[in-house]
Amino acid sequence: MSSRKKKHKELFAQGNEAVVEGALLAGCDFFAGYPITPSTEIAEEMSRRLPLLENGVFLQMEDEIASMGAIIGASLAGRKVLTATSGPGFSLMQEHIGYACMAEVPLVIVNVMRGGPSTGLPTNPAQGDVQQARWGTHGDHPIIVLSAVNVRECLEMTVTAFNFAEKYRTPVILLIDEVTAHTREKITLPDPSTFQIFSRVAPSMPFDWYTPFEETMKGVPCMPPMGTGYRFHTTGLTHDSQGFPTSKPQEVEGLMNRLFRKIDQHYYDIQMVDEIQCEDAEIAIVAYGSVARSAELAVELAREQGVRAGLVKLKTLFPFPRRIVERVARQSKTLVVPEMNMGQISREVKRVNNGMARVVTMNRVDGQIITPSELLKTVLGSVSR
Amino acid sequence: MAEITHIIHEYLRHNKKFPHVYCPGCGHGIVLGSLIRCVHGLGLSKDEVVLVAGIGCSGRMAVYVDFNTIHTTHGRALTFATGIKMANPRLKVIVVMGDGDALAIGGNHLIHAARRNIGLTALILNNNIYGMTGGQKSPTSPEGTVSATTPYGQLEQAFDVIDLVRAAGAPFVARSTVMHAHLLDKLLVKGLTNPGFNLIEVMTPCHTQYGRKNKFKTVVDMYKWYRKQALSVEKYNALPPDKQRDRIPIGVFQDKQIPGLEERYAAMRNQLREARGEQ
Numbered sequence: 001m002s003s004r005k006k007k008h009k010e011l012f013a014q015g016n017e018a019v020v021e022g023a024l025l026a027g028c029d030f031f032a033g034y035p036i037t038p039s040t041e042i043a044e045e046m047s048r049r050l051p052l053l054e055n056g057v058f059l060q061m062e063d064e065i066a067s068m069g070a071i072i073g074a075s076l077a078g079r080k081v082l083t084a085t086s087g088p089g090f091s092l093m094q095e096h097i098g099y100a101c102m103a104e105v106p107l108v109i110v111n112v113m114r115g116g117p118s119t120g121l122p123t124n125p126a127q128g129d130v131q132q133a134r135w136g137t138h139g140d141h142p143i144i145v146l147s148a149v150n151v152r153e154c155l156e157m158t159v160t161a162f163n164f165a166e167k168y169r170t171p172v173i174l175l176i177d178e179v180t181a182h183t184r185e186k187i188t189l190p191d192p193s194t195f196q197i198f199s200r201v202a203p204s205m206p207f208d209w210y211t212p213f214e215e216t217m218k219g220v221p222c223m224p225p226m227g228t229g230y231r232f233h234t235t236g237l238t239h240d241s242q243g244f245p246t247s248k249p250q251e252v253e254g255l256m257n258r259l260f261r262k263i264d265q266h267y268y269d270i271q272m273v274d275e276i277q278c279e280d281a282e283i284a285i286v287a288y289g290s291v292a293r294s295a296e297l298a299v300e301l302a303r304e305q306g307v308r309a310g311l312v313k314l315k316t317l318f319p320f321p322r323r324i325v326e327r328v329a330r331q332s333k334t335l336v337v338p339e340m341n342m343g344q345i346s347r348e349v350k351r352v353n354n355g356m357a358r359v360v361t362m363n364r365v366d367g368q369i370i371t372p373s374e375l376l377k378t379v380l381g382s383v384s385r
Numbered sequence: 386m387a388e389i390t391h392i393i394h395e396y397l398r399h400n401k402k403f404p405h406v407y408c409p410g411c412g413h414g415i416v417l418g419s420l421i422r423c424v425h426g427l428g429l430s431k432d433e434v435v436l437v438a439g440i441g442c443s444g445r446m447a448v449y450v451d452f453n454t455i456h457t458t459h460g461r462a463l464t465f466a467t468g469i470k471m472a473n474p475r476l477k478v479i480v481v482m483g484d485g486d487a488l489a490i491g492g493n494h495l496i497h498a499a500r501r502n503i504g505l506t507a508l509i510l511n512n513n514i515y516g517m518t519g520g521q522k523s524p525t526s527p528e529g530t531v532s533a534t535t536p537y538g539q540l541e542q543a544f545d546v547i548d549l550v551r552a553a554g555a556p557f558v559a560r561s562t563v564m565h566a567h568l569l570d571k572l573l574v575k576g577l578t579n580p581g582f583n584l585i586e587v588m589t590p591c592h593t594q595y596g597r598k599n600k601f602k603t604v605v606d607m608y609k610w611y612r613k614q615a616l617s618v619e620k621y622n623a624l625p626p627d628k629q630r631d632r633i634p635i636g637v638f639q640d641k642q643i644p645g646l647e648e649r650y651a652a653m654r655n656q657l658r659e660a661r662g663e664q
Binding site: 030032051052053054056057059061062063065066067068069070071072073074075076077078079081095096099225226227228229231232233234235236237242244245 | 497
């Protein structure tokens with residue numbers, strides 16, 4: 001099968017399978033995970049593909065906590081690592097996500113979102129984990145959260161997620177929903193040379209000079225794989241620049257400030273938004289994931305009926321793309337925020353909008369997709385009001 | 386003696402985080418000393434050794450030695466170690482855990498690491514108590530133990546680490562006490578050279594949190610008690626069951642040579658790649 005793929009370079013793939021293609025393209029050779037619907041196909045496909053690579057490793061661990069532990073360990077040993085999960089599994093991972101933020105371990109987590117608290121809604125689409133991705137861990141830290149609209153974007157955004165993780169030494173979370181994960185679409189496998197692939201910068205100074213968590217211009221210290229002569233201590237505790245636990249206020253503050261600065265400073269690189277017909281829009285939809293797909297059609301239909309509609313398609317969810325949403329809010333009268341949850345991103349939109357435009361929310365939490373026609377109805381309704 | 390201390394000092398991060406946090410009379414230092422002697426004796430370089438530790442007093446060990454060291458989350462040291470070993474099988478991965486760490490919050494990871502038979506050397510520093518959190522009972526606190534959370538005495542049965550890990554399928558399982566440092570050295574050398582998952586339980590006294598509340602007047606009494614109660618597993622097995630109560634069998638309980646998961650995985654990978662090459 002894989003040889004056929006190579007020959008035609010065309011796939012009839014699900015979003016989950018596209019994630020695997022993207023990960024392999026980005027150089028991922030280590031996966032540890034625990035099966036959970038609707039993310040299982042990622043683990044299954046990885047278990048077929050990774051042992052065929054020279055150093056590829058696939059591990060099915062005993063739970064999600066163990067999966068995260070294993071990929072943190074593997075990343076410290078120099079690998080590009082991935083895990084995939086869904087809502088309840090994602091909750092179990094939270095302590096280790098915080099650990100990875102604090103210890104600055106690059107890794108990628110794909111969360112195929114579910115709805116409802118506890119184990120709710122395994123096989124229907126929902127966007128239940130948006131705020132969990134941002135605020136699920138304890139303590140303060142920045143994090144990068146991305147989303148994908150269709151199968152093609154699942155591939156591209158997975159590559160981007162790996163690049164951000166490696167560039168900024170941080171966990172990156174890719175949120176997709178069940179529609180995107182399980183819908184099959186024809187995609188052409190891109191030529192790997194069209195992608196820019198980043199890998200973490202390894203130190204080159206003498207061993208004794210190396211400071212594992214030093215302040216740098218970019219805020220991102222370089223990172224050696226274990227066993228290459230740069231020995232240092234890794235901990236989840238607040239640490240000094242040498243990596244040793246500290247509770248001196250000055251050192252703690254310095255560390256936390258650097259963690260935030262390394263993301264803030266690269267804000268323009270990280271925030272990715274597609275603007276569709278926004279130039280003259282009087283009403284703009286702000287959407288992400290499969291909802292943005294419905295929204296694209298809804299915008300077209302609205303334009304046909306003479307309503308100047310536009311779409312702000314969020315690819316980066318956190319840090320929230322404030323710069324663009326703010327501009328759109330200033331120039332349009334109404335923002336419509338459709339979501340398959342009770343309003344997890346509309347909260348961000350309202351915060352950024354700060355009274356400039358009217359914000360209309362549209363929420364579904366019944367496990368059903370938001371269709372273009374019902375979105376169109378909301379758009380037309382908001383205009384006539 | 387001076388020579389031994391000299392060796393140990395070579396491996397400590399003396400200019401970093403000393404003085405250490407251990408109480409006077411703590412057994413953890415003996416384990417650390419033994420570990421360093423064995424690494425040195427086997428001629429392993431500092432770069433190829435990775436020390437993964439959990440949380441608590443035993444977890445602090447990672448700060449003090451000049452290897453590649455990781456202080457993980459509570460109970461999850463084995464999961465980090467699994468990732469490291471699978472990512473780079475050339476590294477010698479040593480995991481140091483406490484009894485609460487390994488058997489309570491990390492109990493599931495322990496049995497699965499043993500079942501999976503991943504090539505690690507795992508040490509459980511068993512002092513029958515949660516030391517750093519202030520002396521609450523642990524899954525190995527004997528029945529009747531008085532602790533911060535069992536003021537009227539522990540009612541639950543304690544885990545037998547050896548039985549548990551052997552049943553889960555670990556190829557090398559052994560126990561020593563810190564009072565038997567020579568035995569500990571021997572066990573560690575075996576544990577560091579055997580393939581597959583190696584588990585060594587080390588009984589180590591915590592006088593501050595356990596001894597004081599459980600009728601040991603001084604820390605020396607605890608060491609003496611370990612010496613009196615411990616006996617080789619062979620002698621222990623020959624005792625009638627009523628005489629086995631409260632005795633601590635020490636030595637090697639299981640010693641099979643089974644290749645670790647990382648080796649078996651590499652073999653599968655090579656086979657797959659060869660088969661594909663032939664097509």
